[in-house]
Amino acid sequence: MTDHPRDDLAAYALGTLDTAEQRMVGAHLDSCATCREELDALEEAAWALAETAAAPAPARLRERIVSRERAPRGRLGALFGGLRAPVPLAIPLALALALIVALVGLGSARRDADTYTRAVAAVVGARLVALSDTGEAPGARGTLVVPVDPGASAPYLILELPSAPAGHAWEAWVVRGDRAIPAGLVEDRAGVLTVALTEAPAAGDQVAVTLERSGGASQPTTRPVLAGRV
Amino acid sequence: MSTPDVVSRDKAAAGLVDVGLIGRIAAGDAEALGELYDRYGRVVFGVLYRMLGSPEVAEEVTQDAFHSVWRQAGSYRPERGAVRTWLLAIGRNAAIDWRRTRGKRTEREAVIDEAAELFEELRVEDRVLASLRAERIRAAVGTLPVEQRQVLALAFWGGLSQSEIAERTGTPLGTVKSRVRLGMTKLRERLAGEAEQA
Ligand SMILES: [Zn+2]
Numbered sequence: 001m002t003d004h005p006r007d008d009l010a011a012y013a014l015g016t017l018d019t020a021e022q023r024m025v026g027a028h029l030d031s032c033a034t035c036r037e038e039l040d041a042l043e044e045a046a047w048a049l050a051e052t053a054a055a056p057a058p059a060r061l062r063e064r065i066v067s068r069e070r071a072p073r074g075r076l077g078a079l080f081g082g083l084r085a086p087v088p089l090a091i092p093l094a095l096a097l098a099l100i101v102a103l104v105g106l107g108s109a110r111r112d113a114d115t116y117t118r119a120v121a122a123v124v125g126a127r128l129v130a131l132s133d134t135g136e137a138p139g140a141r142g143t144l145v146v147p148v149d150p151g152a153s154a155p156y157l158i159l160e161l162p163s164a165p166a167g168h169a170w171e172a173w174v175v176r177g178d179r180a181i182p183a184g185l186v187e188d189r190a191g192v193l194t195v196a197l198t199e200a201p202a203a204g205d206q207v208a209v210t211l212e213r214s215g216g217a218s219q220p221t222t223r224p225v226l227a228g229r230v
Numbered sequence: 231m232s233t234p235d236v237v238s239r240d241k242a243a244a245g246l247v248d249v250g251l252i253g254r255i256a257a258g259d260a261e262a263l264g265e266l267y268d269r270y271g272r273v274v275f276g277v278l279y280r281m282l283g284s285p286e287v288a289e290e291v292t293q294d295a296f297h298s299v300w301r302q303a304g305s306y307r308p309e310r311g312a313v314r315t316w317l318l319a320i321g322r323n324a325a326i327d328w329r330r331t332r333g334k335r336t337e338r339e340a341v342i343d344e345a346a347e348l349f350e351e352l353r354v355e356d357r358v359l360a361s362l363r364a365e366r367i368r369a370a371v372g373t374l375p376v377e378q379r380q381v382l383a384l385a386f387w388g389g390l391s392q393s394e395i396a397e398r399t400g401t402p403l404g405t406v407k408s409r410v411r412l413g414m415t416k417l418r419e420r421l422a423g424e425a426e427q428a
Contacts, residue, residue: 048421
């Protein structure tokens with residue numbers, strides 16, 4: 001390990017380093033818990049400076065910020081039409097881990113957080129694709145985990161879903177062109193869970209989750225609650 | 231009365247909420263962006279107002295900054311700092327860019343010169359709005375030696391790098407660096423001491 005950049009941490013927290021210096025300190029932080037702890041305290045001080053300037057912005061600003069990114073909710077033809085363009089985004093593993101801990105760490109058992117963190121850590125090098133919440137089931141979240149080495153494990157979804165209504169289940173689909181292939185079923189469970197996909201999605205495929213009758217359907221009959229492109 | 235344990239647990243919980251929001255934003259959830267704005271919009275807008283000197287410009291740049299957050303959420307790295315610090319850095323960079331590309335040179339210089347004074351000065355509307363906490367932070371900054379205060383102000387409000395501060399004030403770079411370090415370290419200690427008393 002290189003020397004701790006002790007002298008530069010204050011300037012890093014204050015945002016006054018040159019780009020090159022900033023990169024060097026950032027790279028060091030990736031692997032040094034000591035400096036991260038030090039930085040944490042310095043960031044408190046920098047944030048305190050910022051707080052002295054806090055001022056109410058015009059009320060219209062919030063709506064402007066949100067509506068600029070909000071997907072248009074038009075009338076929908078085909079079930080899978082009109083979806084907000086899936087964010088073609090691979091979440092870095094560290095963020096996915098932190099996100100999973102955030103999802104389960106605040107309400108559920110610590111044990112669950114560990115389970116899912118381990119599950120993701122087991123496939124380091126996996127590609128993670130965030131699924132977009134389509135607005136059909138508020139609070140639904142999902143991440144697709146695709147191991148880089150296909151022999152390592154099947155691709156799977158980490159999902160946070162509300163309970164399916166009685167007699168129903170959540171079903172995962174791989175959508176290839178205009179064909180939807182059933183890829184896994186979640187019955188009788190809510191909260192954060194994982195489901196291994198029985199069909200491996202290829203590049204360009206969409207992965208989606210819909211609400212279906214218990215036992216699953218051969219074709220989706222409702223609009224997806226989550227969708228993302230591989 | 232709050233113990234350090236409670237403080238750090240609350241902080242950790244707030245950090246998890248923030249990371250959760252960034253995850254939802256990365257997944258394309260615009261409402262999560264609104265929630266992030268609810269948590270930190272006042273501070274980001276206020277800092278940009280200070281840096282740019284105009285509420286209209288600050289509003290525009292704040293909007294740009296949150297748009298950048300929307301686009302860059304997937305590249306947030308928890309190891310490299312807290313979400314709110316990352317957000318603030320995006321906002322400050324947007325302000326620095328705006329000044330460089332759109333601001334008039336004379337105004338830009340005036341704003342930067344003014345920055346050096348900003349830790350002493352309290353505008354009337356601020357006085358009305360300032361919370362007790364903001365007063366206490368200002369008091370803590372006020373106890374720093376004037377040369378440290380000036381360097382922190384030029385860096386934070388002026389948006390200058392350490393080498394730019396050295397050039398502008400005719401101070402050796404090494405001296406600027408040690409003033410930044412000492413100023414921040416002392417400020418941190420004073421705020422920590424202050425939190426214990428509270
Ligand atoms: Zn270190």
